[in-house]
Amino acid sequence: MRRVLGDVAVAAGVAVVLALMASAEMEGGRGGVVAYLSAAALGALMLWRRRFARTVLVLTVLGLFAYYSAGLAPIGLAVPVAAALYSAAEAGHRRLAVAAALVALGVSIPFRLDEGERFAFVVIYDGIGQLALMAAAIMLGELVRARRRIAALTGRQIELEAERRIHEHNQELSRELHDSIGHALTVAAIQANVARQEAPHDTRATAAALDHVTGALSKALSELRGTVRNLRAGPSLKDLGTLMDTARAAGFQVHAEIGSIGDGPATVTAYRLVREAITNVLRHSAGRSIEVEIRESGGMLLISVADDGAPAGPEPAGAGLSGLRERVTALGGRLDAGPADHGWRVSAALPLEAVR
Numbered sequence: 001m002r003r004v005l006g007d008v009a010v011a012a013g014v015a016v017v018l019a020l021m022a023s024a025e026m027e028g029g030r031g032g033v034v035a036y037l038s039a040a041a042l043g044a045l046m047l048w049r050r051r052f053a054r055t056v057l058v059l060t061v062l063g064l065f066a067y068y069s070a071g072l073a074p075i076g077l078a079v080p081v082a083a084a085l086y087s088a089a090e091a092g093h094r095r096l097a098v099a100a101a102l103v104a105l106g107v108s109i110p111f112r113l114d115e116g117e118r119f120a121f122v123v124i125y126d127g128i129g130q131l132a133l134m135a136a137a138i139m140l141g142e143l144v145r146a147r148r149r150i151a152a153l154t155g156r157q158i159e160l161e162a163e164r165r166i167h168e169h170n171q172e173l174s175r176e177l178h179d180s181i182g183h184a185l186t187v188a189a190i191q192a193n194v195a196r197q198e199a200p201h202d203t204r205a206t207a208a209a210l211d212h213v214t215g216a217l218s219k220a221l222s223e224l225r226g227t228v229r230n231l232r233a234g235p236s237l238k239d240l241g242t243l244m245d246t247a248r249a250a251g252f253q254v255h256a257e258i259g260s261i262g263d264g265p266a267t268v269t270a271y272r273l274v275r276e277a278i279t280n281v282l283r284h285s286a287g288r289s290i291e292v293e294i295r296e297s298g299g300m301l302l303i304s305v306a307d308d309g310a311p312a313g314p315e316p317a318g319a320g321l322s323g324l325r326e327r328v329t330a331l332g333g334r335l336d337a338g339p340a341d342h343g344w345r346v347s348a349a350l351p352l353e354a355v356r
């Protein structure tokens with residue numbers, strides 16, 4: 001909702017500013033209602049600048065050309081296209097934004113000179129100012145995009161660090177398992193040999209040796225079970241909190257509703273799905289907020305991650321979701337990723353019995 005209100009505010013602001021500029025430049029009713037309607041149309045284009053950044057930029061430049069070709073009151077050059085240039089650069093279309101700015105400036109200067117305006121004013125005074133404003137809009141869009149890329153890389157670095165620590169922990173567990181199992185089996189082998197030697201002579205010594213063998217093997221099995229439990233342990237709900245903090249650090253507002261699903265396999269599955277979805281948002285989304293929901297309903301584990309921005313990349317769902325979809329399908333569930341009402345949504349439904 002906040003994103004929609006922001007876009008409406010930008011559209012209204014552009015339309016009002018252009019209308020005021022047209023009104024100030026009107027001479028003898030030049031343009032009149034047509035100029036105001038044109039200003040409103042250029043402003044309305046800004047409502048779609050996030051979802052269709054390239055199209056809006058091209059239409060804005062063409063609309064500006066049509067406006068001036070109709071002989072309407074001057075409304076400047078940079079103001080009508082600044083927001084569209086910013087959105088195009090933010091969405092990753094830097095080259096198109098630069099080309100559009102140069103085309104707009106290159107066409108407008110000869111047109112204005114042909115109208116009889118002074119060269120010094122059009123090229124040196126006004127032209128440099130217009131160019132600076134358009135360049136600022138493109139640079140701002142690039143800075144916002146770069147900030148998100150840095151946030152995405154930071155999130156990836158967090159994942160790599162977590163994987164490194166898990167790897168070190170598993171190595172430590174394997175060393176402990178090797179030492180404990182090796183010791184127990186050595187004791188069992190020695191005592192079994194003692195039992196074999198004493199069997200013909202002393203039944204009590206044989207029984208005692210076999211008791212030692214049983215104890216050593218029981219201890220080894222206990223150590224083995226404990227190590228396997230540690231190796232199987234997966235992420236918990238507090239790890240989901242770390243993922244969300246990463247998204248907040250990247251400038252997103254994160255709203256989470258997480259039901260009571262425990263810290264077992266259900267949490268591990270939820271963590272993997274949410275991690276992949278949030279990573280894709282950081283890498284591709286042009287939105288500002290993320291909504292995460294995890295709950296149980298009707299014997300199903302329901303997971304949803306939605307953002308409020310259309311993805312800018314050609315593969316917004318990400319390659320990682322393909323692998324997750326295969327795992328979810330193997331468990332008898334389903335995973336969907338695609339456009340929602342106001343952005344992009346990744347949702348999954350898993351049978352709790354299969355997950356657990």
